[in-house]
Amino acid sequence: MEHTKYLVVGSSHAALEAVTAIRMHDTEGSLTLLTRDTHLPYSPTVLPYVVSGRSAPDGIFLRDEKFFADNHVALKRGKALKALHTERNAAELADGSEIAYDKILLATGAAPAIPPIPGLDQVAYHVLRTLDDATKLNAAIKQSKQAVVMGAGLVGMHAAENLVKVGAKVTIVEMAKQLTDGYFDATAAGLIEKAFTDNGATILTGSRVVKLAPSAIGATLTLENGTTLEADLLLVATGVKPNMDYLAGSPVEHERGILVSDTMQTSVANVWSAGDCAQAKGFFSNAKVMNAILPDATEQGRIAGMAMAGDPGLKKYPGGVPLNTYHFFGRHAISVGSSKAPAGAEVVTRFDEANGRYLKVIFMEGRLLGIYGVNEFFDGGVMCQLILRRVDLSSVKERFVANPLAVGRELMSKLWR
Amino acid sequence: MGRSYNTIAFDAAKCDGCGDCMTACATAKVGVGDTARSRIQVVGSADDGFELALCRQCGDPKCVTVCPAGALTKDGTSGVIDWSAAKCVDCLLCTVGCAYAGIALDAGTGHVAKCDTCAGAPACVPACPHDALTYITTSRIYNEVGDWEDLFAPGLAGCQGCNTELLMRHTLRRVGPDTVLATPPGCVPGMGSVGFNGTTGTKVPVFHPLLTNTAAMLAGIKRQYKRVGREVTALAIAGDGGASDVGFQSLSGAAERNEQILFMVVDNEGYMNTGMQRSSCTPYGAWTSTTPIGEGSRGIPSQGKTQDAKNLPLIMVNHRCEYVATASTAYMEDLYDKLDKAIQASKVGFAYLHVYSPCTTGWRFPTDQNMEVARKAVETNFVMLWEYTPGEGLRFTRPVDDPLPVTEYLKAMGRFRHLSPDQISHIQGKVVENLAFVKQMVHRASV
Numbered sequence: 001m002e003h004t005k006y007l008v009v010g011s012s013h014a015a016l017e018a019v020t021a022i023r024m025h026d027t028e029g030s031l032t033l034l035t036r037d038t039h040l041p042y043s044p045t046v047l048p049y050v051v052s053g054r055s056a057p058d059g060i061f062l063r064d065e066k067f068f069a070d071n072h073v074a075l076k077r078g079k080a081l082k083a084l085h086t087e088r089n090a091a092e093l094a095d096g097s098e099i100a101y102d103k104i105l106l107a108t109g110a111a112p113a114i115p116p117i118p119g120l121d122q123v124a125y126h127v128l129r130t131l132d133d134a135t136k137l138n139a140a141i142k143q144s145k146q147a148v149v150m151g152a153g154l155v156g157m158h159a160a161e162n163l164v165k166v167g168a169k170v171t172i173v174e175m176a177k178q179l180t181d182g183y184f185d186a187t188a189a190g191l192i193e194k195a196f197t198d199n200g201a202t203i204l205t206g207s208r209v210v211k212l213a214p215s216a217i218g219a220t221l222t223l224e225n226g227t228t229l230e231a232d233l234l235l236v237a238t239g240v241k242p243n244m245d246y247l248a249g250s251p252v253e254h255e256r257g258i259l260v261s262d263t264m265q266t267s268v269a270n271v272w273s274a275g276d277c278a279q280a281k282g283f284f285s286n287a288k289v290m291n292a293i294l295p296d297a298t299e300q301g302r303i304a305g306m307a308m309a310g311d312p313g314l315k316k317y318p319g320g321v322p323l324n325t326y327h328f329f330g331r332h333a334i335s336v337g338s339s340k341a342p343a344g345a346e347v348v349t350r351f352d353e354a355n356g357r358y359l360k361v362i363f364m365e366g367r368l369l370g371i372y373g374v375n376e377f378f379d380g381g382v383m384c385q386l387i388l389r390r391v392d393l394s395s396v397k398e399r400f401v402a403n404p405l406a407v408g409r410e411l412m413s414k415l416w417r
Numbered sequence: 418m419g420r421s422y423n424t425i426a427f428d429a430a431k432c433d434g435c436g437d438c439m440t441a442c443a444t445a446k447v448g449v450g451d452t453a454r455s456r457i458q459v460v461g462s463a464d465d466g467f468e469l470a471l472c473r474q475c476g477d478p479k480c481v482t483v484c485p486a487g488a489l490t491k492d493g494t495s496g497v498i499d500w501s502a503a504k505c506v507d508c509l510l511c512t513v514g515c516a517y518a519g520i521a522l523d524a525g526t527g528h529v530a531k532c533d534t535c536a537g538a539p540a541c542v543p544a545c546p547h548d549a550l551t552y553i554t555t556s557r558i559y560n561e562v563g564d565w566e567d568l569f570a571p572g573l574a575g576c577q578g579c580n581t582e583l584l585m586r587h588t589l590r591r592v593g594p595d596t597v598l599a600t601p602p603g604c605v606p607g608m609g610s611v612g613f614n615g616t617t618g619t620k621v622p623v624f625h626p627l628l629t630n631t632a633a634m635l636a637g638i639k640r641q642y643k644r645v646g647r648e649v650t651a652l653a654i655a656g657d658g659g660a661s662d663v664g665f666q667s668l669s670g671a672a673e674r675n676e677q678i679l680f681m682v683v684d685n686e687g688y689m690n691t692g693m694q695r696s697s698c699t700p701y702g703a704w705t706s707t708t709p710i711g712e713g714s715r716g717i718p719s720q721g722k723t724q725d726a727k728n729l730p731l732i733m734v735n736h737r738c739e740y741v742a743t744a745s746t747a748y749m750e751d752l753y754d755k756l757d758k759a760i761q762a763s764k765v766g767f768a769y770l771h772v773y774s775p776c777t778t779g780w781r782f783p784t785d786q787n788m789e790v791a792r793k794a795v796e797t798n799f800v801m802l803w804e805y806t807p808g809e810g811l812r813f814t815r816p817v818d819d820p821l822p823v824t825e826y827l828k829a830m831g832r833f834r835h836l837s838p839d840q841i842s843h844i845q846g847k848v849v850e851n852l853a854f855v856k857q858m859v860h861r862a863s864v
Contacts, residue, residue, distance in 0.1 A: 295513060298482045327507050409470045
């Protein structure tokens with residue numbers, strides 16, 4: 001049986017950072033990177049830009065073959081993990097072969113969650129998680145005249161914008177009361193919604209698709225209130241679920257994701273997990289949460305790699321802080337930290353409706369919990385440090401809210417130089 | 418071997434927040450002097466001190482790792498983190514990744530912008546009227562010589578924090594393998610140049626002359642090599658005691674005969690290897706084991722050395738050597754230029770290089786402060802960096818127009834801790850006098 005010291009499963013940010021971290025400490029130990037994707041590593045986050053045509057499909061790769069050769073990494077593409085046999089430290093692949101490992105990292109990411117709606121399996125629809133999904137959708141939007149996007153998260157909104165820009169009539173259907181729920185509050189969501197409706201999109205929040213059926217142009221969707229929508233292009237973007245089917249029958253503990261410790265270790269020896277499939281400690285509570293965002297994937301991947309290689313420089317995971325950026329119709333929105341204000345929190349907002357500028361800052365006992373802005377630029381990385389370091393902002397609160405960019409940098413220059 | 422990179426350094430103490438660097442950056446990068454669009458941002462205030470928000474060109478760049486589009490890459494040659502406009506999707510995730518505000522949105526373009534060091538000639542640096550910004554280019558030395566063969570054995574037995582190992586390894590690398598090395602008694606053989614247990618500490622022929630005859634022996638060896646038709650560099654690395662005291666007559670004689678040798682003096686201002694006794698290069702007021710501090714005798718307290726130091730390099734100038742220069746390990750580029758010139762000069766005549774070498778043990782300062790002490794010596798004009806050739810005369814290579822008071826240097830080490838105000842004013846007076854003296858020689862060279 002093939003044997004490798006380190007087996008990394010997955011090929012996006014968490015996996016790549018783990019590879020780098022392992023090689024920082026162990027330059028020679030055999031390392032195999034396994035991915036079910038047939039392409040070189042890329043980021044799911046860039047895919048909306050492949051759909052829009054802004055990013056060339058062959059220009060998005062995060063590493064090339066040379067990187068793996070230079071770092072003595074055996075890259076196996078198009079090889080999916082089927083089952084994990086932790087009792088004998090072996091990974092079973094979809095093609096039936098097995099690889100024995102000393103240490104394994106599960107960085108298998110997530111896949112679109114397909115809602116159980118009657119008729120959905122009878123119609124053609126798109127999802128967006130892989131490069132192949134993106135190239136298919138890129139071709140399809142050019143033909144579309146009337147499209148429906150189910151789900152108003154960032155993936156759905158990105159795709160909807162692309163559809164609007166090619167001139168399709170677009171309807172976005174979202175179960176929640178507002179779009180981009182979980183990232184932005186009602187005011188910010190209102191600004192985003194206005195940008196979309198100004199550009200001709202229809203947004204149906206608080207509504208639910210209850211039935212789908214094939215139609216002449218594609219699909220007919222029936223909503224909860226009885227109205228129907230016709231779609232020649234249907235995108236299902238109602239969220240993601242971790243890829244962890246291969247854990248069936250294994251003792252690796254998992255809930256919504258694979259449960260990991262502060263060093264990304266799972267409940268089973270020699271098995272680590274990081275990125276969108278991992279369920280790790282949140283920064284704001286000790287509960288284990290899904291924080292499926294890119295910056296956290298890199299952080300978790302690095303920690304996992306250091307832990308696997310036995311790097312003594314390893315520092316424990318401080319807990320996931322939500323970080324999101326969103327670019328829409330030439331405007332931008334940045335969200336750092338908690339987007340919900342818990343009891344006892346102080347919320348300060350600043351809204352310049354005429355210019356579409358909005359800022360919301362959430363403090364708890366003088367410390368920053370969350371900040372987000374629409375068309376209000378601040379250094380997200382600096383804000384994240386203010387949160388992680390629990391910096392007391394009581395004495396500068398008013399100035400901070402008035403100008404988070406300048407005051408954030410001022411604090412940075414004093415506190416972490 | 419990894420590479421070393423140039424970097425923009427900031428001295429917050431010199432910054433007054435004028436913003437000229439920001440104007441220069443914005444002008445160079447976006448064509449207008451709008452400081453908000455500068456990629457270098459001065460933050461803070463006069464009360465709290467200024468700092469910079471500027472890309473640090475990190476070795477482990479977070480902005481690169483969080484970029485989903487592969488638009489940011491670390492250039493392995495320049496060290497600069499490059500941004501690709503073609504690949505960037507304006508997602509701003511890099512700004513969330515960077516904890517130093519080194520990459521930010523340029524509202525004028527809608528894209529992120531970051532420092533690219535203007536391809537090695539940063540516009541901000543010359544724009545600073547207070548020299549708060551400097552572009553440190555010493556990495557070229559490391560990148561150039563880093564791969565050359567180190568001609569000393571690994572592991573030399575120097576004191577912790579000693580800069581002489583640095584000096585020895587750099588010098589021998591630069592001079593190269595076709596060298597015969599003389600190291601008279603002192604720290605250099607003490608550190609292991611002559612080796613242990615019958616093996617030498619160098620990969621070139623090395624010998625251990627007496628303190629008194631180093632230059633004479635080396636001159637003879639060089640002549641013998643010439644006679645048999647072999648081109649070698651005859652190099653001495655000697656201490657100040659061995660050069661300025663008992664070794665002086667052979668040094669002076671070799672210089673007078675214009676022997677083709679390169680004589681380097683590592684001046685740590687005393688016999689540090691044998692227990693920190695005073696030499697003729699020990700400065701006035703300094704504690705040594707033979708110029709102690711205490712009650713003294715006959716009612717006259719001992720307060721360190723009571724004579725001024727001999728200025729050996731100026732004496733060597735009076736030999737009209739092919740090349741004479743002073744150098745400091747705090748100014749490596751300067752030292753390297755002089756080493757190159759000295760090597761060339763030694764092919765036709767006598768070359769003399771005098772390197773000031775702070776001694777952590779004998780001068781009593783923390784072991785991590787060697788470069789700082791060496792730098793302070795130059796910044797106060799206690800030590801002056803200059804070079805001399807018979808054709809060009811004497812010129813300063815690192816003139817200090819606005820020297821710090823000499824107390825900035827004196828207080829950096831323990832050997833001057835006891836100084837009385839009178840002694841300090843004596844030393845300050847000597848600094849002024851020495852500077853005037855050397856300036857006169859510069860003036861003579863220019864008329």
